[in-house]
Structures are given as C-alpha cells and as structure tokens.
C-alpha cells in the first residue's frame with residue numbers, strides 16, 4: 001500500500017498531445033511515485049489557450065510543467081516560474097535552444113531547477129546520461145538521429161523505393177508528420193535538439209542560430225539506390241564535435257556504413273551516440289516522439305525533482321563555431337559517355353587534394369529527342385576520403401563547369417565509423 005506522501009502541486013501549461021498524456025500518467029503513477037519519493041504529484045491547475053489563469057496557477061503550484069511549445073508565451077511563463085523559485089520541466093526544444101542561456105541563468109539565480117529531458121530525443125535519456133553518468137568524461141563528439149519523422153521517411157524510401165513525396169505523404173497519413181512538415185524535413189527541429197546536446201556535452205554557449213543545417217527535401221530514391229552499391233545507408237544526422245578548440249554543430253543528410261551504430265536505427269526511432277576517449281562510444285536508442293512517450297520522459301524529470309537529484313549545469317562558455325569541417329563525400333555525376341571525361345574529373349579532384357575511395361560507373365542509352373538515335377550517358381558515383389568541405393566544394397564547382405557534365409552534381413556527406421576493429 002503506497003503511503004499518502006506529501007502532495008506536490010503541478011501547474012500544467014498546455015494540455016495537448018503531451019500535456020494530456022502527462023496528466024493521465026501523473027494520475028496513473030501517483031501511488032508508485034509516492035512510494036518512490038515520499039511525495040505525491042497532483043495536477044493542481046491547467047492552462048490552455050482558452051482556459052486557466054497563469055498567475056493563479058503559478059501562485060498555487062510547487063512545480064511548473066511547460067507543454068505549450070513555441071517561444072512566447074512559453075519563455076515568459078518559464079522565466080517567471082524560475083524567478084519565483086519554482087522548479088520547471090519543459091519539453092520545448094525551440095525554447096531551450098533559443099533562450100537556454102537566459103533561462104539557465106534564471107535557474108542559477110533562484111536555485112530552482114530547469115529540466116528538459118523530453119526536448120531532445122523523446123524517451124531516450126540522453127540528457128541524463130550526458131549530465132550525470134558522463135559528468136566526468138571529456139566528450140569529443142555526439143551524433144544523433146533526433147528527428148523521427150525524417151528517419152521514418154528515409155527508411156520508407158530505402159525499404160520500399162518510395163519517392164520523397166510519397167514517403168512524406170505516408171508519414172502524414174500515419175500522423176508522424178505535421179500538415180506543415182517544414183521544421184522536420186528542413187532539419188530545423190533536429191538543429192534545435194543538437195544545439196541543446198552540444199551545450200550540455202561541451203559546456204559551451206551554443207544557440208540554434210549557430211547550427212548549420214540541411215534537410216532531406218532534395219533526396220531522391222536514386223541517391224539511396226546508387227549508394228546501396230557501396231553498402232551505404234542514408235540518415236538525417238546531427239553532429240556536434242570539438243574541432244581545434246572550437247565546436248561544430250551541424251545537421252545534414254549523411255550516408256553511413258552499415259557498421260555505424262546509427263545505420264540500424266529505422267522508422268520513427270531516434271538514437272544518440274556519444275564518443276569520449278574514456279568510454280569509446282555508447283549509443284542509446286528508442287522512440288523519438290509520441291504523446292505518452294514524451295510524457296514519460298517529462299515524468300522522469302518530475303521524479304528527479306521530487307528526489308532532489310542535483311544537476312550540475314555550468315555556465316555555457318563562449319566558443320568559436322567551426323564552419324569548414326572535414327568529411328568524406330558521396331558524389332554523383334551524370335556525364336556524356338566519351339573519352340577523356342574521367343581524366344578531367346580526376347584532375348579537378350586532384351587539384352584540391354581530394355582522393356577517391358570507391359568508384360562505380362553505369363552507362364545507359366537514352367532515346368534521342370528526335371527518336372532518330374541514342375545519346376550515350378554515364379553515371380559516375382564515387383565516395384571520397386575525408387577532405388575539408390571547402391576543398392571538396394571547390395572541386396565540385398570546377399566539375400560542374402565542365403562541358404560534358406549534363407546535370408547538377410549531387411553531393412551527400414559520408415560518415416565513417418571510427419570504432420570498428
């Protein structure tokens with residue numbers, strides 16, 4: 001029989017997909033939490049766009065749970081709760097990645113914790129692992145598949161040969177993608193999550209506007225099919241890494257070799273890989289979104305607060321953001337099939353010290369427009385060794401100008417697995 005436990009009153013801001021599931025979960029798990037912590041959570045007030053008064057809810061609550069989303073009024077409500085010394089839990093990646101510094105300072109000033117495990121990778125406890133289990137480790141790099149919608153789309157394109165538009169339509173029909181999918185497919189949602197992970201992993205002040213990101217809107221089924229010849233798998237990957245005293249935080253579609261821990265993360269799942277000399281590499285994976293899953297991560301933060309689990313979150317130090325980063329690249333060229341082509345391409349790559357690791361060529365006959373004959377065309381697909389992005393771009397610009405190149409070159413980054421023996 002669970003003890004009654006001291007009542008802890010929760011002011012719930014937002015009762016939509018996550019807020020509704022969270023309210024149900026609190027009612028369902030109150031006994032178990034009372035047994036665990038000696039404190040019994042109870043939702044004491046609910047604010048939606050049409051009901052509730054924030055001042056009254058704040059005055060009455062012991063803890064504020066922000067599940068509204070967006071920047072305002074969420075920022076204002078969270079800041080006021082922290083200033084009033086009330087612990088806050090939020091699942092709002094836009095808010096934390098944009099106003100993290102300001103809100104952490106408010107949390108430090110009043111001593112009221114601000115927790116946001118659900119903001120980054122759904123139910124995966126990535127923040128708790130980075131802040132607690134790995135608090136003593138020097139983290140060099142974090143890779144993440146932190147957007148379930150795009151992972152679902154890319155998985156469907158690879159498995160069933162769907163076009164991007166078909167896979168997006170399917171994701172929308174199943175409720176994985178919003179009616180306006182821009183934030184997901186454009187990479188902005190993943191960029192916000194990577195800004196938060198970079199800040200926590202490296203202890204530096206990174207904001208969303210410092211993250212370089214690309215989405216998956218221009219990926220074709222052909223890119224995925226051609227790269228399969230090299231055993232590569234396409235994912236939308238977020239990377240935060242230390243480089244020469246600075247950091248780089250980016251989100252981009254990337255090919256992975258099958259041995260990479262993120263290569264086997266399929267469907268709407270998320271995963272986060274953390275690399276540090278003292279641990280080599282760990283990978284966590286699990287559902288990336290969903291009302292009940294996200295609510296469960298919020299509840300985990302609530303239990304931390306009820307247990308008074310301390311969080312050490314140093315100030316974010318200023319840091320140089322490195323933009324020109326080394327990577328391997330996949331390059332797909334459509335060219336006229338005639339002598340000398342390969343030599344000219346090799347020369348353009350060589351001028352920029354770009355060396356090729358794998359190469360494949362396909363020749364195909366296309367009917368001439370007049371129907372009188374055929375044009376021989378060739379597709380050249382290659383993967384380079386690691387090279388600075390600026391050098392590779394310079395080589396591709398030069399190749400694009402060559403008279404025999406028939407279409408815009410297609411370029412996708414390739415991430416190599418460093419820890420395979």
Ligand SMILES: NC(=O)c1ccc[n+]([C@@H]2O[C@H](COP(=O)([O-])OP(=O)(O)OC[C@H]3O[C@@H](n4cnc5c(N)ncnc54)[C@H](OP(=O)(O)O)[C@@H]3O)[C@@H](O)[C@H]2O)c1
Nearest residue numbers: 014015016017018048049050067068069091092289290294
């Ligand atoms: N859904 C997911 O799977 C998921 C996963 C991870 C993180 N998150 C994050 O969780 C948060 C909530 O997402 P959600 O999917 O639950 O959103 P949602 O279903 O749209 O619910 C939003 C709630 O906030 C209320 N609200 C909106 N504007 C408000 C305002 N100005 N003042 C007071 N209340 C307002 C809405 O009121 P009405 O009820 O009156 O409309 C609704 O109850 C977001 O930060 C989101 O990024 C969601």
